[in-house]
Structures are given as C-alpha cells and as structure tokens.
Amino acid sequence: MKITRVEAIPFAIPYRKPLRFASGEVHAAEHVLVRVHTDDGVVGVAEAPPRPFTYGETQAGIITAIDSIFGPQVTGLSLLEREVAHARMSRTVGNPTAKSAVDMAMWDALGRSLDVSVTELLGGFTDRMRVSHMLGFDEPAAMVAEAEKMRDSYGITTFKVKVGRSPVSLDTAVVRALREGLGDAVELYVDGNRGWTAAESARAMKEMADLDLLFAEELCPADDVLGRRWLVQQLDVPFIADESAVTPADVTREVLGGSATAVSIKTARTGFTRSQRTHHLAEGLGLEVVMGNQIDGQIGSLCTVAFGAAHALTSRRAGELSNFLDMSDDLLAEPLTISDGELAVRPGAGLGAELDPDKLRHYRQDR
Numbered sequence: 233m234k235i236t237r238v239e240a241i242p243f244a245i246p247y248r249k250p251l252r253f254a255s256g257e258v259h260a261a262e263h264v265l266v267r268v269h270t271d272d273g274v275v276g277v278a279e280a281p282p283r284p285f286t287y288g289e290t291q292a293g294i295i296t297a298i299d300s301i302f303g304p305q306v307t308g309l310s311l312l313e314r315e316v317a318h319a320r321m322s323r324t325v326g327n328p329t330a331k332s333a334v335d336m337a338m339w340d341a342l343g344r345s346l347d348v349s350v351t352e353l354l355g356g357f358t359d360r361m362r363v364s365h366m367l368g369f370d371e372p373a374a375m376v377a378e379a380e381k382m383r384d385s386y387g388i389t390t391f392k393v394k395v396g397r398s399p400v401s402l403d404t405a406v407v408r409a410l411r412e413g414l415g416d417a418v419e420l421y422v423d424g425n426r427g428w429t430a431a432e433s434a435r436a437m438k439e440m441a442d443l444d445l446l447f448a449e450e451l452c453p454a455d456d457v458l459g460r461r462w463l464v465q466q467l468d469v470p471f472i473a474d475e476s477a478v479t480p481a482d483v484t485r486e487v488l489g490g491s492a493t494a495v496s497i498k499t500a501r502t503g504f505t506r507s508q509r510t511h512h513l514a515e516g517l518g519l520e521v522v523m524g525n526q527i528d529g530q531i532g533s534l535c536t537v538a539f540g541a542a543h544a545l546t547s548r549r550a551g552e553l554s555n556f557l558d559m560s561d562d563l564l565a566e567p568l569t570i571s572d573g574e575l576a577v578r579p580g581a582g583l584g585a586e587l588d589p590d591k592l593r594h595y596r597q598d599r
C-alpha cells in the first residue's frame with residue numbers, strides 16, 4: 233500500500249451548454265486527472281477542476297503543483313498515512329483543488345486495496361443522494377424550460393438558481409418565474425457568487441420573500457465584513473458560505489463572525505480528509521450542510537456523492553451532483569445516471585470510477 237507515483241494528466245471536454253454565473257463562465261471542462269499508483273499495482277483516481285476565477289488555480293498550475301510539490305510529498309507514504317499526507321500538503325497555503333485531488337485519489341486507492349467503497353470507509357450512512365441542479369444565467373423562460381427538462385427527464389426537484397446580476401430584478405424575475413412555472417413541489421435556493429452588494433442582496437431577498445426559498449448562498453463578498461453580517465442577521469433562511477469558507481478555519485471564522493449560518497462542502501476543494509473536518513465542525517456548530525459542486529465532471533461527481541452519502545448531515549439535503557449533464561462527454565467507461573431525482577454511489581471498491589481508455593486517449597492534452 234505504498235505510493236510509488238502520482239500522475240497529473242490534463243484533459244479537455246467541451247460543454248454542450250456553457251454555465252454562466254456572477255464570478256465567471258465555463259465552456260470546456262479543462263480539468264486534471266490525478267492517478268495515485270501503489271507498489272501493489274493499485275491505481276486510485278480523482279479529478280481536479282481548475283477555477284481560476286475563484287481560487288486562482290489554473291490547469292497548468294495544478295499540474296505543476298502536483299508534479300513539483302504534492303506528488304513528491306506523498307510518494308513513499310502508505311495509503312494508511314493520510315494524516316501525514318494532509319499535514320505535509322497543508323504546509324503549502326492555497327492550491328485547494330490540487331491537494332484535494334491527490335487526497336481523494338489516495339482514498340480511492342485505499343478502498344480498492346481493502347476492497348471496500350470510499351463511502352463505507354468514510355461512514356457508510358446511505359448509498360445515494362437527492363440531486364440539486366444548478367441553473368446558470370439566462371432569460372427567465374429559458375431557465376424555466378431547463379428546470380422543467382431536468383424535472384421531467386431525471387426527476388430532479390431541487391434547483392440552485394445563479395443570481396448576482398445588476399439590476400437585481402434580472403434575477404428576481406427568474407426566481408419568480410421558476411416558482412410560478414414549477415409550483416410549490418420544488419425546492420429553490422439562490423447563489424450570488426459575490427455578485428451583489430449587501431444592500432442589493434437585502435433588497436433582492438425582500439423581493440423574493442414570498443417565494444419560499446430554502447437557502448441563500450454567497451450573495452455578497454465576505455470581505456464586506458459588516459455589510460455581510462448586517463445582511464445575514466436579517467435573513468430568515470440559512471446563509472451558505474461557499475467560496476468564502478474553503479478551509480475548516482474559514483468556516484469557523486465566517487460562522488463565529490456572523491457572516492454565514494450554513495456551509496457548502498465541495499470535495500473538489502477539501503478532498504475527503506479536509507471535508508471530514510468541515511463536516512464534523514458543522515455538526516458541532518449545528519450548521520446546515522449542502523454538498524456543493526465545483527462544476528465537476530463525472531469523476532468529481534462520484535467523489536461528491538461518495539462523501540455526501542457517507543454521513544447523515546451531508547446526505548440530508550439534495551447535493552449538487554448534476555453539472556456533468558452539461559458536458560458533451562466524460563471519461564468513465566459506464567456513465568453516471570440520475571433517476572428519480574437521485575444519484576447512487578457506485579457499488580464496489582473505492583469510488584468505482586473505471587475509466588474508458590479510448591476516451592482518455594482522445595481527451596488528454598499531453599500526448
């Protein structure tokens with residue numbers, strides 16, 4: 233169970249439909265496949281999705297960080313020494329998706345070595361999660377049509393609506409159209425990706441007070457410390473910290489500072505080892521948790537559902553598990569399927585992510 237090598241492979245898969253939100257837009261999944269090899273011939277996999285507009289990481293930067301820092305730090309360790317790996321990688325500030333992909337590929341390799349699933353290793357609470365679909369910026373009619381398609385084709389009944397545009401009426405009109413078009417049976421929440429000011433957020437939330445929202449996420453920047461605290465205090469729904477709370481320490485700071493009352497856990501940026509810490513912290517503080525999506529492909533979505541299904545708190549709410557539906561293809565030999573609004577954990581060892589070698593050959597960018 234000793235790590236002999238860590239590979240970081242760039243690949244690119246176009247999106248069928250770009251996703252647009254207040255902090256950026258995505259047209260192609262230019263991600264990094266990470267493979268952790270062991271001396272027993274076991275290979276663990278994970279996927280790092282660079283989000284330059286959120287964390288400053290790029291595809292080339294992730295590869296360099298893994299090849300030159302994180303890969304060498306874990307090579308020679310046993311898969312059972314995940315806390316040593318975490319301590320070594322944590323010495324470097326930032327680079328959350330690079331570190332997380334290495335961490336998750338180690339857990340996958342461990343599951344494969346022990347012949348148990350990662351969900352069982354982490355906690356084994358359940359084997360599936362309800363799915364929340366993310367709706368990117370568009371006209372109200374197009375966003376309603378997209379939500380109806382997701383409900384009718386996949387049984388999805390929870391939607392996260394991207395907001396944060398000016399004037400706020402552009403977005404409040406969308407949320408109203410969704411509630412009127414889809415009725416009371418669906419769950420709706422909003423994510424501003426820091427696009428509004430605290431005052432715009434307050435105005436928008438007042439305008440939407442009758443729309444029965446579940447949560448509000450990162451409507452304004454956490455750097456506007458007093459404005460954000462003022463906003464959060466007047467809301468009657470939990471306020472989710474997403475990109476403002478990458479590490480467990482960030483979560484503590486945001487929550488104790490009154491700037492958030494719930495947390496988004498994204499395995500793409502906290503792996504499994506750090507996500508466990510955030511989960512335990514959320515449980516201790518009594519926070520709602522949503523399993524978020526960093527616009528992951530299918531391997532990343534398997535990581536999210538593997539972690540989310542492992543605990544009661546992380547599987548209570550619908551998880552953001554459907555962004556891969558917007559991609560034109562993927563690397564898995566057997567594609568993920570969402571039915572009756574749920575995504576199941578893959579049975580079998582590790583994450584159950586078997587890659588299609590032809591697809592990897594086709595989409596990889598390094599040869």
Ligand code: MUC
Pocket residue numbers: 253255283286423425474524525526527
């Ligand atoms: C989200 O929840 O914000 C958009 C940017 C990112 O890093 O993740 C997505 C979704």
Ligand code: MG
Pocket residue numbers: 423425449450474475496
């Ligand atoms: Mg968010």
